[in-house]
Amino acid sequence: MSRSGIFVRQLFGDLSYQTFKPSNLPPQPHIVIDDRLDSKMKEAYFLLGKLDGISKLIPNKDLFISMYVRKEALLSSQIEGTQATLDDIFDPHISKHMNLDIEEVLQYLKALHHGDLLLKEIPLSNRFIKQVHHVLLSSTRGHDKEPGEFRRTQNWIAAQGKSLKDAAFIPPSVSDMKEALNQLETYMHHESFMDPLLKISLIHYQFETIHPFFDGNGRMGRLLISFLLKSYGLLEDYTLYMSYYLKKNRNEYYQRLMEVRLNGHYEQWVMFFIDGVIESTKHALNTIDKILDLRDSHLKLLFTLKGKVKQTALLLFDYLQAHPIIDIKQASLSLNKSFNAISSAVETLINMGLLKKVEGHLRYRIFSYEPYLEILRDGTE
Structure with a gap:
């Protein structure tokens, strides 16, 4: 097996296709942390610490987080093609103007809230992922795609309406998927000496590669980042979201994932991910500064x-x-x-x-x- 995995032929003749069976984590040989990556990771940790500290000083912190979470829910859904705006989500008459796009964003919010409560009861695990996914896809697009259940047949990634033959990527077969999910669960829990951010970047890659659901894999994978940041103790609250960065760099995001699968380029993926943590944290800090300045200036006016x-x-x-x-x-x-x-x-x-x-x-x-x-x-x- 190569560093990242192997392609496995399924069926024969005109019906044949190749699925990807990912290698176990951590990669072998191990991730090479050169001076550039080491410097980036130190910057990421410094900024995460700053964000965690500043977020505790925000008046009505929970209120700010709830606003920021709505933005993340929208951005993550927009990556998947959802046509909704922030104004739609804040519409005071939202129930009268509800459509599938808006409902999708609202279900993302419910899934994040459900996952946060669930983390107090059970650890991050396949069971946890399935329960959050069930909420994510209930009552919206994908409600007929077995919410909360790992797929029992083959899926593939392709443009809308394209068949398996035209797929850009075909995830593992069902049997390989089950094996990979069990190994990923073990890796998430393993008390390794690997850097937590490095570990989160690899878990996100592996989850997206396994693609265990018929629908909602992208949104679930991005939710998983948030849960991992909190579970691994890097952030106390949900104040960092990657969707802003991933939406802006969508093509490179998908390209970096494929580069790992095809060529084992884990280091380039990790660098892209850490850059995303840095940019997303800076964006969060900037947003907090702007909102606090706005609040102060408007309160002065009102007084x-x-x-x-x-x-x-x-x-x-x-x-x-x-x-x-x-x-x-x-x-x-x-x-x-x-x-x-x-x-x-x-x-x-x-x-x-x-x-x-x-x-x-x-x-x-x-x-x-x-x-x-x-x-x-x-x-x-």
């Missing part, structure tokens, strides 16, 4: 107001941190304030440049916290 106007405006401002697109009626009910009081506060925030009327809604008066959304939208359009 120049007087009396009840100030009180209601501050109440509405807090509400906007969790609901950056609002409907006046819904906001008044949620805040237990009169429609007129919230309407007046909305006008005040419009005049201050915080809120903007969203056009195209005939039945409702919808307003967006545009400066905040502009920060979050980065990379999602």
Whole structure:
């Protein structure tokens, strides 16, 4: 068997095709950590430590994380071709405008939440992966693709509508898949001396290569990165997501994975992955800085107001941190304030440049916290 695996012929004659049987992890010979990779890994750890520290100082940390998670859910789904926007996800009337694209993003959020709770009960394992995948694909596209069950027949990676004969890559046969999954589970738990980031990069590669489900492998693989970062103690919270980087470098992402399969180029894949950790961490830190600066500057503006106007405006401002697109009626009910009081506060925030009327809604008066959304939208359009 070569460093990364071998291609195995299945069937004969015109029906024949070749599946890929991956080698066990860790690679043999071991990953070569040269000076450049070593330097990159040190930078990645420094930035991860900085992100973990700064995230603890954020006011309403859980609220920020919930906003950031929604962006990750959207980006990860967009990589798979989902047509949805951040504004769709924050739409106060989302239930009335629900479609399969939006539902897919919402299921990603549910899967991350379910996995986080599950980590408190069971370790990262094949059982864990199956349970999270079940939530990921329930009630949306792929609900008929055996959610939460490893495939029982052959799958392949190809352009939409293309057959196995035209596949760009054919994952392991079912028997080889089972063997590879068992070995991957052992590797995830093994108390090796291998660097945790290095290990996560290899686990992600191996999972995507095994491709154990009929649908949702890409999204599940990216969720796995988040769970591994937390499980291995690199981050306390879900503040780092790779989808921003992987979406921007989608072609290279797929190319690097194939280079490992075809030529055993693990080192180049690891370098690409570590670069992604560095860029994604910098992006997260930059986002936190921008949001904190925005919050401070807008609070200063609001504190120049007087009396009840100030009180209601501050109440509405807090509400906007969790609901950056609002409907006046819904906001008044949620805040237990009169429609007129919230309407007046909305006008005040419009005049201050915080809120903007969203056009195209005939039945409702919808307003967006545009400066905040502009920060979050980065990379999602």
